Amino acid sequence: MRRTLQQYLLFTLRSIAFWVLAFGFFIIIRYFGVFEEKGVSILPKYELPILDLLTYVAISSVPFGIFYAAIEFLFDRYLAKSLALGVVVFTKTFIYLVTLIILVSSVVEYTGYMLDVSLNDDGGWWRTNKTFWSIVIFFVVASLVFSFIKIANEKFGRGIFIKMLLGKYRKPKEEKRIFMFLDLKASTTIAEQLGHYTYSQLIQDCFYDLNMITRKFDAEIYQYVGDEAVLSWKYTHGIKRNNALQLYFNFQERIASRSNYYQEKYNLIPEFKAGIHGGTLMVTEVGTIKKELAYHGDVINTTARIQSVCNKYNASVLISEVLLKDMKLPETFDTKKIDDLLLKGKATTINIYDVSKIV
Template identity: 80%
Template sequence: MKRTIQQYILFTFRSILFWVLAFSFMIVIRYFGIFEEKGVSILPKYELPLIDLLSYVAISAIPFGIFYAFVEFLFDRFLAKNLALGVIVFTKNFIYLVILIFLVSYVVEYSGYMLDVSLEEERGWWRTNKTFWSIMIYFVVASLVFSFIKIANEKFGRGVFFKMLTGRYRKPKEEQRIFMFLDLKASTTIAENLGHYTYSQLIQDCFYDLNVIVRKYDAEIYQYVGDEAVLTWSYKRGIKRNNAVELYFGFLDRITSRSVYYQEKYGLIPEFKAGIHGGTLMVTEVGSVKKEIAYHGDVINTTARIQSQCNTYHANVLISEALLQKLELPEKYHTQKIDDLLLKGKSKTVTIYSIDKVARVGDSS
């Protein structure tokens, strides 16, 4: 809950910042008379200095930014799973448009002064006012831009979209990253029992639950490969608050909290196994038609092979010793050395540990 609140506050701050900039850009255009109607003077028509106007605009943008973030949060939390992306974008922008019309219609004096719209008309004036609708279109376009940035950020991972825009990965870059390979247990048996359609629904539900908690632990989803998800962190974020380990158990708690749903719909409660490892590798852009960020190096191969040992040692989570030593796991976790393994394709052994959560007294699980 604490992490969710922190993320919501951070997103609200970003929303406010975006709308302060959008409102300010609009008022600058109006202030200098850009795009004015034919025959109308383009000289500044506001009596207040521009800096004072921008201050008022910033203040007025704050409640809208808070409202915008709240609507986005509600859609992401409760509706994103069941609605198509296009429907979500259209519905949200329709809500914003209605709220804007309401605010401008009822906060007449202030809105008219700030937007430079003549409001000396009876209620419903906005239906035929061209200047008003040009401003509304501006806000709708700004909202679409915000949605596009948010979608792109979710597609590529937090911060990756901006790095692609700036060309950071046009040439391969060396980075330290942590990876987790998360795989459904007994997937072949489950697929045979459920059938391919119901099995696909199960995977869809599991990965939706994964997405719900990913942001809480500062993780990025690198790939979905069948019933397997590959997650990654920068080394700093993965080690911070033990995110690289906490995510697995947070995901486990999420699945457990919805165990009744899974049991009723699929007749089972899905279980996952994970392999975790970190180190130095190369990051670069690949492709031109379907451009994406790719990671190349031994770290990924080693992580995959660590995960493949989960069945052999009947473990839920396996982690390399090199990464485990970087973490400061609390007492609620129990670690046990598995062995010094010579993984396939490796010339040196890799020491692997299992991680389990210590059951508390009175815990039925």
């Protein structure tokens, strides 16, 4: 709950900053130099207090930014999964339009007060007012920009999109990261029991639960491959508070908390196995039609191999010794060393540990 609140507050601050800049930019391009334009009929003795107006708009943008963040967070967290995308977009747009009418009406009244002129004659002035609809168009474009940035950050990971815009990954870069390969146990058997359609719904539900906790543990979703999810952390973020391990057990706890739902809908409670490993590898942009970040190196292959032997040792989560040494596990965790393994495709052995959580 605490991490969820932190995420919401951070998103709210970003929303406020964006809308203060967006509306401030609109006021500047709309009113800066307005008295030098031909056809402006305001009396010369009235000068538009541009700095006062910018200050007022900035202050007005704060509650709007808070409101915008609340709506986005509410829809993303509780309604987006159950409603069609078109319904979500229409509903949010309607809410924002009503809010915008109220906000712009307030700004117009304030500007009229400052100029000592009447800028609106009736309560429905906005229906035929060209300035208002220009604001609406600007708002729609700005909202799309905000959504685009938000989606891009979710796609590539926090901060990665900006780095891609700046061309940081045009050439391969070396990074130290942690990876987790997370796979559904007995997936083939479950798919045969449920059928393809119901099985796909199961995977949707499982990955939805996974997405609800990824930010809590500073994780990034690298990719989904069938019923497998590949997660990644910056190395320091993954070992901090043992995030790379804690995420797995928290994910299992979340599924357990919804066991009644899974049991009633699918007649089973899904279980996942995971392999975790970390180290240095290369990251770069690949593709031109479908551009994305790709990680190349032994870390990826080793993590996949570790996860592949979970069934052999009847283990739920296996972690490499080199990564385990960098973590500081509390006494609530129990570790058991598995014999040195010569993983397929490897020339040297690697030490792997089975990790469990003491109830």
